Each structure stands twice: as C-alpha cells, then as structure tokens.
Amino acid sequence: MSTPRITLYTARNCPHCKRAKQYFQHRGLRFQEFDVEQxxxxxxxxxxxxxxxxxxxxxxxxxxxxxxxxxxxxxLNGTDDA
Structure with a gap:
C-alpha cells in the first residue's frame, strides 16, 4: 500500500500543529505544509x-x-473505515 498524499494546514504558534508535524517526521512520512497565517x-x-x-x-x-x-x-495503517 502506498502512502497517500499528506497535507497540513498549520499556524506558527500552534502546539497541536507542532505535534502533527513531529508525528509525520517521526514516521518518516513526507508532507506538504501550508501556514494559514502566512x-x-x-x-x-x-x-x-x-x-x-x-x-x-x-x-x-x-x-x-x-x-x-x-x-x-x-x-496510515489501512484500518480506518472512513
């Protein structure tokens, strides 16, 4: 199974955004990030x-x-029914 495209909409001082980025980086997954403030x-x-x-x-x-x-x-593990 190939990894789907991952896109993040973030803001600079958002702690949840930072955790999301760290999550993908830790898993070695590439993502595209867009800062909605900038x-x-x-x-x-x-x-x-x-x-x-x-x-x-x-x-x-x-x-x-x-x-x-x-x-x-x-x-990402293919077990979500969405």
Whole structure:
C-alpha cells in the first residue's frame, strides 16, 4: 500500500500543529505544509473547508480537524473505515 498524499494546514504558534508535524517526521512520512497565517492561498483553502482551527490534516481525500493520533494511525495503517 502506498502512502497517500499528506497535507497540513498549520499556524506558527500552534502546539497541536507542532505535534502533527513531529508525528509525520517521526514516521518518516513526507508532507506538504501550508501556514494559514502566512500564505494567502492556504487561507483561501482553509476558508473553503469551513475549518475553525488548526491543524487541518488531509490524508489523501480524508480530512481530519485537529491532531488525532489514533485516527492517523488507523488511516496510515489501512484500518480506518472512513
């Protein structure tokens, strides 16, 4: 099973964003990060999601609001039914 594309929408001083990045780095997974405070395109995408906070994590087409280690483990291990 190949790893799906991982995208993170973050903010600089967000502790949950930092934990999410560390999670992916620890697992050796590549991800694309967009800072919603610094990047206008990221702000627009974030607004389209209707998100209320960061991080917003996209694993393939699946969106996770917040850092949810158990859900991420399930998705990346292929055991999530979403």
């Amino acid at each position: 990047n206008a395109r990221a702000q627009k995408a974030f607004a389209r999601f209707g998100a209320r906070g960061v991080p917003v994590i996209l694993v393939g087409d699946i969106r996770i609001d917040g850092f949810d280690r158990q859900r991420l483990d399930a998705l």
